[in-house]
Amino acid sequence: MNRNDKNPQLCENATLKDAIAVLELGSVARGMEVANAILWEADIDLLVATHVQPGKYVLLFSGTVQDLTSALARGAEVADCELVDQLLIPQVHPRALDALCREDASINGNLDAVGVVETRTVASCIQAADQALKCATVDLLELRIANGLGGKSYVSMTGEVSDVRSSVAAAAGGAQEAGQLVRQVVIPRPHADLVRFL
Numbered sequence: 001m002n003r004n005d006k007n008p009q010l011c012e013n014a015t016l017k018d019a020i021a022v023l024e025l026g027s028v029a030r031g032m033e034v035a036n037a038i039l040w041e042a043d044i045d046l047l048v049a050t051h052v053q054p055g056k057y058v059l060l061f062s063g064t065v066q067d068l069t070s071a072l073a074r075g076a077e078v079a080d081c082e083l084v085d086q087l088l089i090p091q092v093h094p095r096a097l098d099a100l101c102r103e104d105a106s107i108n109g110n111l112d113a114v115g116v117v118e119t120r121t122v123a124s125c126i127q128a129a130d131q132a133l134k135c136a137t138v139d140l141l142e143l144r145i146a147n148g149l150g151g152k153s154y155v156s157m158t159g160e161v162s163d164v165r166s167s168v169a170a171a172a173g174g175a176q177e178a179g180q181l182v183r184q185v186v187i188p189r190p191h192a193d194l195v196r197f198l
Contacts, residue, residue, distance in 0.1 A: 017045070017062045017063055017064070018091055019062065019064060019065045019068050019088070019090050019091070020047075020060065020061065020062050020068070020087075020088075020089050020092045020097070020126075021044075021060075021062075021063075021068040021071065021072050021086070022058065022060050022061075022085070022086060022087040022122060022123040022126055023038070023058075023059040023075045023076070023079065023083070023086050024059075024083075024084040024085040024086065024121055024122050024123050025058075025059075025079050025082045025083060025084055026055075026056055026082045026083075027055075027056075027082045028055060028056075028057045030057070030079060030080075030082040031049075031051070031058075031059065032049075032057070034057075034059065034075045034078045037075060037078045038059070038061065038071040038072075038074055041074040041075075042063065042067035042070045042071040042074075043064075044061045044062065044063040044067050044068065044071050045062045045063060046060075047060045047061055047062055048060035048061075052122065052145065052146035052147050052151070053146050053147050053149070053150065053151055054150060054151045056084060056122075056146060056151055058145070058146065060126075065090050068088055069088065072086055084121055084123075085122070085124060085178075085180065086123055087126060087127050089127065089130050092130055093133040093134055095133055095140065096126065096129045096130040096133055096140075096143075097126075097143075098140070099140040099141070099143035099155070110189075110192060111189075111190055111195055112158070112159065112160050112161055112164075112188070112189065113158065113159065113160065113161040113163075113165075113186060113187060113188045113189070113190070114141070114156060114157070114164065114186070114187045114195075114198065115132075115138070115156065115157045115158070115164040115165070115167060115168035115171075115184075115186045115187070116154055116155070116156045116157075116168075116185050116187075117132070117154065117155050117172050117175065117181070117183075118152060118154040118181075118183045119152065119153050119154065119175045119180045119181060119182055120151070120152055120153075120180045120181075120182055121151075121153065121180050122153050124153070124174070124181075125143065125145060125153030125154060125155055125175075126143070126145070127174055127175070128155050128171035128174060128175050129143050129155040129171070131167075131170045131171045131173075131174055132155060132157055132170060133167070134170075135166050135169075135170035135171070136159065136163035136164075136166040136167045137159055137163050138157040138158065138159035138163050138164055139157060139158050140155060140156070140157050141156040141157060141158055142154075142155070142156045142198070143155045152182060155171065156198060158198075161186070161188045164186055165186050168185075168186050169184075171184075172184035
């Protein structure tokens, strides 16, 4: 059986600028309509425009803050009641989206700590990843969005215990304020057998 449990691929031609935005919709058809509307509205680079599980549609795009603000407003207007979540990050951390593109790879060895923040939406998880990286010195292990997760998303990170605790707290705080936090955990000195599956 083929399963679609991988992250959507970023568009190869698009240019990632300092600012990114996300629109997440509860309808695939409305998502396509919103994609068209925002492309006509502003000079943006569409990085992702695709359906994700369970029947949602996600748009990730980059541009100037002014263009993204205009595109988000137009997208929210067209989305109407189908808007699930939205996000604008004016100065996105350069490594925040790298984890989206990371291929599956197992880790061997010992880690000082692992932190995980699980959210209800794609937008809140991307924001959590950005906040985690800006808060302390951590490395993102994975940023998984929607597919194979029933529409939820999570970001996992590693580093020194104190840094992981700080990053998880910052990342989870934003999601909790938005009512999108599912769970947050910090695992000090994870077992080597667990590390291989991260």
